[in-house]
Amino acid sequence: MPETQRTFVMVKPDGVARRLVGEVVRRIEAKGYAIVEMRMLTIGTDLAEHHYAEHVDKPFFSELVSFITSGPVVAMVVEGTGAVAGMRKIMGATNPLEAGPGSIRGDYATVITENIVHGSDSPQSAAREVDLFFG
Numbered sequence: 001m002p003e004t005q006r007t008f009v010m011v012k013p014d015g016v017a018r019r020l021v022g023e024v025v026r027r028i029e030a031k032g033y034a035i036v037e038m039r040m041l042t043i044g045t046d047l048a049e050h051h052y053a054e055h056v057d058k059p060f061f062s063e064l065v066s067f068i069t070s071g072p073v074v075a076m077v078v079e080g081t082g083a084v085a086g087m088r089k090i091m092g093a094t095n096p097l098e099a100g101p102g103s104i105r106g107d108y109a110t111v112i113t114e115n116i117v118h119g120s121d122s123p124q125s126a127a128r129e130v131d132l133f134f135g
Contacts, residue, residue: 005083007120008129013071014114021074024117027090033080037134042072050132075133084126087119
């Protein structure tokens, strides 16, 4: 049986601007996960660069940083059985064109750069991201 985990989930600036925070929270809670911490903030450049550190050498790094700092986000710590993989399923594929219907990205996003939500891709990333935003 999968273990109880904590993972990091963020509604990105496009999701906040489109007033989809409530829908994202509804889907998390409807699945049975608990939101144990949540806050709205505007990410500064330093935090954004640390958050996306694994992409620093990629050509899209500056675009990622620019977008994530462009407006408020809602950061959450989500807890539950198999939360990392479960939240990835709820969010759908990173590329909304590959995300299935019923997923957040499949239902609400159209381009990869503005895909509504971010979620940790592993327990290790979750621990690092939770510490970055809530540590």
